[in-house]
Amino acid sequence: MPDQLTDDELIHELKRRFELNKKSLKELKELNAELKVVNKKLEESEALKTHFISNITNEIINPFTSIIGLSKAILSVDKENWKKVISMVALIHSEAFNLDFQLRNIFVAAKIEAGDIYPEILRVDVKNLLESIIESFKFEMRKKKLNIQFTIDSDIEGEQAYIFKTDPEKLKLIIANLMSNAVNFSFEGGMVEIEAIRKGRTLSVIVRDHGIGISKENQKIIFDRFKRVDSGINSLNRGHGLGLSINKAIIDMLNGKIAIESELGKGACFTISIPESEEPIEGFASDANEMFFDSESEVF
Amino acid sequence: MDEIKQHYLYPAALFAEGTPHVVSTILGSCVAVCLFDPKTNKGGINHYMLPLWNGQGLASPKYGNIAIERLIERMLALGCSKSNLQAKVFGGGEVIETNISNFQIGDRNIKIAIEMLQEHKIPIVAKSVGGKLGRKIEFITHTGEVRQKYIQKQLI
Numbered sequence: 422m423p424d425q426l427t428d429d430e431l432i433h434e435l436k437r438r439f440e441l442n443k444k445s446l447k448e449l450k451e452l453n454a455e456l457k458v459v460n461k462k463l464e465e466s467e468a469l470k471t472h473f474i475s476n477i478t479n480e481i482i483n484p485f486t487s488i489i490g491l492s493k494a495i496l497s498v499d500k501e502n503w504k505k506v507i508s509m510v511a512l513i514h515s516e517a518f519n520l521d522f523q524l525r526n527i528f529v530a531a532k533i534e535a536g537d538i539y540p541e542i543l544r545v546d547v548k549n550l551l552e553s554i555i556e557s558f559k560f561e562m563r564k565k566k567l568n569i570q571f572t573i574d575s576d577i578e579g580e581q582a583y584i585f586k587t588d589p590e591k592l593k594l595i596i597a598n599l600m601s602n603a604v605n606f607s608f609e610g611g612m613v614e615i616e617a618i619r620k621g622r623t624l625s626v627i628v629r630d631h632g633i634g635i636s637k638e639n640q641k642i643i644f645d646r647f648k649r650v651d652s653g654i655n656s657l658n659r660g661h662g663l664g665l666s667i668n669k670a671i672i673d674m675l676n677g678k679i680a681i682e683s684e685l686g687k688g689a690c691f692t693i694s695i696p697e698s699e700e701p702i703e704g705f706a707s708d709a710n711e712m713f714f715d716s717e718s719e720v721f
Numbered sequence: 722m723d724e725i726k727q728h729y730l731y732p733a734a735l736f737a738e739g740t741p742h743v744v745s746t747i748l749g750s751c752v753a754v755c756l757f758d759p760k761t762n763k764g765g766i767n768h769y770m771l772p773l774w775n776g777q778g779l780a781s782p783k784y785g786n787i788a789i790e791r792l793i794e795r796m797l798a799l800g801c802s803k804s805n806l807q808a809k810v811f812g813g814g815e816v817i818e819t820n821i822s823n824f825q826i827g828d829r830n831i832k833i834a835i836e837m838l839q840e841h842k843i844p845i846v847a848k849s850v851g852g853k854l855g856r857k858i859e860f861i862t863h864t865g866e867v868r869q870k871y872i873q874k875q876l877i
Contacts, residue, residue, distance in 0.1 A: 455773070530779055534779055534780050534787075537735075540731065673783070718868035718870050720867070721849060721866070
């Protein structure tokens with residue numbers, strides 16, 4: 422006859438096993454909840470394939486078709502009608518501009534997903550950079566008769582007021598995506614406001630439009646890639662689409678933040694905040710607070 | 722003798738090149754998986770921050786399940802054979818004190834590495850994971866060797 426457990430020992434063992442079960446059950450519930458979420462994403466991903474084709478058609482194939490059609494039309498214009506050519510060339514520029522912009526987005530998204538993208542920190546004149554982005558949208562804004570208001574402020578005085586250490590190409594793409602959405606979702610004759618504030622070691626840029634706006638519900642999903650607020654195939658405006666999910670990924674990389682304030686019918690206001698980068702030393706940030714233990718490395 | 726190129730690996734990125742490099746990175750709760758093929762003498766490394774991509778946003782190597790798959794793909798693209806690959810795993814510390822018991826990002830980052838490498842039948846030949854300290858590691862891609870130092874600093 423094996424030794425019998427005392428009552429206390431038995432109770433203790435049962436309690437231990439019960440706690441273990443309880444913990445396992447909790448973990449199982451959590452995993453199940455995560456599984457449900459991922460499963461829903463997989464379903465959406467399947468549906469996304471059809472949207473992908475729709476998006477590619479909207480963003481890439483249609484502009485190419487327009488450019489080909491317009492350039493063909495120019496070839497057949499007789500000399501007396503050269504004034505028509507100017508407006509056709511303007512349309513070609515518009516389509517090519519959008520095409521260039523979307524392709525940049527796609528290439529950056531590919532790099533992000535490949536893990537092949539890095540901050541390339543430079544000292545940037547952010548006033549200059551913002552002005553050049555606004556300038557590049559001039560034709561698009563003229564087409565919709567939009568007005569633009571740009572203000573920039575800094576709490577640093579003198580020639581260093583707008584010199585900010587960050588990645589200029591990625592900042593450009595972030596702002597261009599916000600501008601593109603603001604222009605696309607504005608009503609004709611509306612206003613787009615861009616406000617930049619350099620405060621200490623943080624740069625904030627606010628892009629505000631007074632157009633269609635985004636409902637509270639849709640604000641939750643707006644950073645999903647290829648998600649668009651109006652999923653209808655025949656929606657009049659290009660969706661927020663790939664741009665905002667790229668923005669989120671790039672802003673994360675620069676250790677920044679993005680916020681939305683919007684209501685349906687009352688325009689949208691996007692605010693990004695980016696901290697100034699450290700000067701790279703041997704390729705990464707280093708400061709006096711870092712304490713290494715031991716002078717010797719452990720080797721594996 | 723040529724000087725070996727240096728590369729700093731940012732979070733959410735990965736690195737796998739055919740030529741020898743010393744790749745350095747800093748880990749808090751993040752995990753780095755180093756893969757090495759002793760037949761071709763080629764290595765690659767990732768650096769991810771969270772265990773699982775949940776379908777939201779871009780499928781970037783910021784997430785462990787994406788980062789490990791991508792790194793294996795990159796190693797195969799370099800001409801390595803999966804049956805030759807060996808893994809070393811680093812990081813996953815809990816460098817931020819928290820009372821929330823299921824907010825153990827470091828632990829979950831470690832687990833995803835171990836589980837996925839097991840699924841791929843890639844042996845883990847060395848690891849330094851967990852604990853309360855951050856780590857700076859340097860991975861020499863053509864020998865597979867990793868040098869590690871602990872650091873005391875708030876890292877995310």
